[in-house]
Amino acid sequence: MGNTTGEDLAAKTVVFGITGGIAAYKAPLIVRGLTGAGIEVHAVMTDAARQFVTPITLQTVTGRPVHTEMFPAISPNAYEVEHIALADRADLFLIAPATANCIAKLAQGIADDLLSCTVLAGKAPVLVCPSMNVNMLSNKATQDNLDILRKRGVHILEPAVGELACGWEGAGRLPEPQRIVAEVERLLFQQDLEGVSVLITCGPTCEDIDPVRFITNRSTGKMGSALVEAACMRGAKVKVISGPVNIDYAPWAEVVMVRSAQQMLAAVKESLQYCDVLIMAAAVADYVPSVYRDAKIKKGDKLSSIALSSSADILSEIKPMKEERFYVGFAAETENLAASAKDKMTRKGLDMIVANRVEQAGSGFASDTNSGIIITPEGILDDFEQIEKESLAHKILDFIRERV
Numbered sequence: 001m002g003n004t005t006g007e008d009l010a011a012k013t014v015v016f017g018i019t020g021g022i023a024a025y026k027a028p029l030i031v032r033g034l035t036g037a038g039i040e041v042h043a044v045m046t047d048a049a050r051q052f053v054t055p056i057t058l059q060t061v062t063g064r065p066v067h068t069e070m071f072p073a074i075s076p077n078a079y080e081v082e083h084i085a086l087a088d089r090a091d092l093f094l095i096a097p098a099t100a101n102c103i104a105k106l107a108q109g110i111a112d113d114l115l116s117c118t119v120l121a122g123k124a125p126v127l128v129c130p131s132m133n134v135n136m137l138s139n140k141a142t143q144d145n146l147d148i149l150r151k152r153g154v155h156i157l158e159p160a161v162g163e164l165a166c167g168w169e170g171a172g173r174l175p176e177p178q179r180i181v182a183e184v185e186r187l188l189f190q191q192d193l194e195g196v197s198v199l200i201t202c203g204p205t206c207e208d209i210d211p212v213r214f215i216t217n218r219s220t221g222k223m224g225s226a227l228v229e230a231a232c233m234r235g236a237k238v239k240v241i242s243g244p245v246n247i248d249y250a251p252w253a254e255v256v257m258v259r260s261a262q263q264m265l266a267a268v269k270e271s272l273q274y275c276d277v278l279i280m281a282a283a284v285a286d287y288v289p290s291v292y293r294d295a296k297i298k299k300g301d302k303l304s305s306i307a308l309s310s311s312a313d314i315l316s317e318i319k320p321m322k323e324e325r326f327y328v329g330f331a332a333e334t335e336n337l338a339a340s341a342k343d344k345m346t347r348k349g350l351d352m353i354v355a356n357r358v359e360q361a362g363s364g365f366a367s368d369t370n371s372g373i374i375i376t377p378e379g380i381l382d383d384f385e386q387i388e389k390e391s392l393a394h395k396i397l398d399f400i401r402e403r404v
């Protein structure tokens with residue numbers, strides 16, 4: 001199995017259909033996002049789309065001719081049947097914005113212009129991004145047509161809710177360009193984790209002392225978030241249990257926010273039965289205040305120490321529930337990396353442990369890169385130096401994929 005990192009997108013081609021809604025003005029930004037990821041984009045514009053954004057704009061940002069006519073007077077490639085050649089070239093069809101009319105035509109198989117002919121002639125997956133007035137969207141005709149497309153396996157990106165250009169409020173806004181680009185990237189990824197449910201814990205835990213103070217650690221959730229994104233991109237069903245972080249997790253994951261180690265333990269226990277793989281990337285507190293004070297501790301209280309107790313070790317607690325599940329732990333180490341991590345893996349009953357050299361620059365908490373080793377009971381699988389957390393996430397998932 002290949003290592004599925006972002007570079008794989010460089011060889012992909014998207015045929016991008018733009019139909020006549022006001023949100024067509026966002027199309028050039030979508031193109032910029034796609035080409036920025038290395039994707040080749042061929043734009044197809046309907047007559048109505050050209051009322052909102054010009055072919056010259058799309059030609060400039062795609063860097064190639066824009067397709068507008070079913071029967072162009074002078075075809076650049078006169079020997080090609082244009083809609084078939086375009087359809088054959090596509091790894092994915094993206095239609096954004098997709099009007100009610102376009103959705104109705106796709107649902108009924110009507111092929112009366114270049115875009116509808118091309119999609120009908122294609123075998124690649126289709127991503128439709130509806131965008132229209134809220135009442136046109138909720139109309140039974142449109143909803144029935146969307147249902148037909150969903151049943152046929154067409155991917156529908158739900159419109160955003162908010163103020164609409166027509167003056168109405170509600171569902172119907174085209175999602176932001178980066179959201180559409182992310183969806184395209186996910187659909188172009190190799191879906192080698194399809195059917196696998198992954199539970200990922202992320203971030204630190206916060207252990208409250210009183211209403212204004214708490215104990216926490218340096219974890220930012222970056223490594224966990226990279227794992228969430230990579231697993232979602234590869235088709236896994238992902239649930240995240242996260243301590244307090246300043247991160248937006250990938251939009252496809254179900255996210256449960258918790259605060260303390262105790263809450264994280266409860267959430268993990270509750271979610272465990274639904275997962276095939278557990279990745280404990282969270283930096284869980286080992287010590288928690290023995291007593292929580294309901295009222296703020298005042299200067300005048302002359303506090304000289306805070307009594308701490310050990311928190312429950314989540315991995316040890318759930319060891320008896322392991323069954324066929326694949327457990328992955330992380331180890332933050334400053335010395336004896338391999339020996340300490342191996343010992344942790346055995347003690348906690350893990351199938352794999354990722355040990356980080358946290359004392360090293362460019363590794364561990366808050367860094368965009370990581371250095372360390374990946375160990376399984378068979379031995380050290382990998383020794384990595386300063387690799388991006390995104391690439392490390394894919395590497396970890398590659399090793400997991402080989403074992404589940």
Ligand code: CTP
Pocket residue numbers: 261280281282283284285286311312313314315316328329330331332333344
């Ligand atoms: N972990 C856990 N419950 C805890 C503490 C840690 O499940 N209360 C998990 C972490 O999510 C990680 C693994 O155990 O996957 C190792 O965490 P680490 O902090 O490196 O080790 P500790 O078990 O806390 O041991 P020490 O701090 O002594 O190194």
